[in-house]
Amino acid sequence: MGRYRYIGALICVLLLALALPSLSAPHRGSTMSTKYARGRFGGIVGERFTPPEFARYVDGLNLSKWQPDFVVLHNTWLPHLSAWGTVTGETRMRNLARYYASKGWRAGPHLFIADDFIWIFSPLTAPGTHSPSFNSQSWGVEVVGDYDVESFSGGVRSNTIAALATLHNRAGIDPASLKLHRDDPGTSHHGCPGRGIVRAEVIAEVMALLHPITVMVHGRAVPHTGAHMDGDRVMVALRAVATALGWAVYRVGDGKATLGRGMAERALPVTIQGSSGYVRAADLRQLGATVDWDGHKRQLSISAP
Numbered sequence: 001m002g003r004y005r006y007i008g009a010l011i012c013v014l015l016l017a018l019a020l021p022s023l024s025a026p027h028r029g030s031t032m033s034t035k036y037a038r039g040r041f042g043g044i045v046g047e048r049f050t051p052p053e054f055a056r057y058v059d060g061l062n063l064s065k066w067q068p069d070f071v072v073l074h075n076t077w078l079p080h081l082s083a084w085g086t087v088t089g090e091t092r093m094r095n096l097a098r099y100y101a102s103k104g105w106r107a108g109p110h111l112f113i114a115d116d117f118i119w120i121f122s123p124l125t126a127p128g129t130h131s132p133s134f135n136s137q138s139w140g141v142e143v144v145g146d147y148d149v150e151s152f153s154g155g156v157r158s159n160t161i162a163a164l165a166t167l168h169n170r171a172g173i174d175p176a177s178l179k180l181h182r183d184d185p186g187t188s189h190h191g192c193p194g195r196g197i198v199r200a201e202v203i204a205e206v207m208a209l210l211h212p213i214t215v216m217v218h219g220r221a222v223p224h225t226g227a228h229m230d231g232d233r234v235m236v237a238l239r240a241v242a243t244a245l246g247w248a249v250y251r252v253g254d255g256k257a258t259l260g261r262g263m264a265e266r267a268l269p270v271t272i273q274g275s276s277g278y279v280r281a282a283d284l285r286q287l288g289a290t291v292d293w294d295g296h297k298r299q300l301s302i303s304a305p
């Protein structure tokens, strides 16, 4: 298995080797659509976007000629995310375009996402070339970095989640249909993307962005609950919800949180995500609370005597 990962990674390396530093000056503001339109290669967009700019751009696309059924997620392996900023993104776009054109391919992946921007490579209005069995049906999204060794966090993660939310929303695709490159039965890239990109987590975060969960305690919305789905369970931030219910958090550790109110003390199972502890909403019943989940409205209502 390690060997397959190695081979897969090696191919990714060959692919991205052409995105190596070059000394040519960036072409800010110019579109590259015609510049590389030679041979079969259809040219690139080659422009960078913040998440809100990307949402506006995608909103304006005409998808009447081709529309994907799902999104395929990759990581570039090389360059590492830590090396992305050593040359301009514009330079990397141009070098990648030259590489794909030289292979005689029609296109490359649709997006390259780093911690700076969302970069559109091949136009989103036509199939790309990124995953042999999935090309005709999918948008291909490359996360810049090697997520077997780098951390899928911070700007690259939030840009990725935002871009995926925008794509799924625009094409009316269920985020649960998200595929990883390694899911393609026809690929040799068995290690793409790295293990730090967890499909279920990405789907949950995209869903949370598209359909935020409201948490009501005694009829009032509680902010910063970090509410999200873990499979079919609703998870909420322990401190925000416990405090709203009038319980103090005494201790968190060894997979449990100890809470107290007056003379009462309770222990709930807790999961640590990032720097926060999360509890299953259903477990709040152990505090004597009534917990109702309205999946349609994505609203959790909690009340306690």
Ligand SMILES: [Zn+2]
Binding pocket: 073, 074, 075, 130, 181, 189, 192, 193
């Ligand atoms: Zn890949």
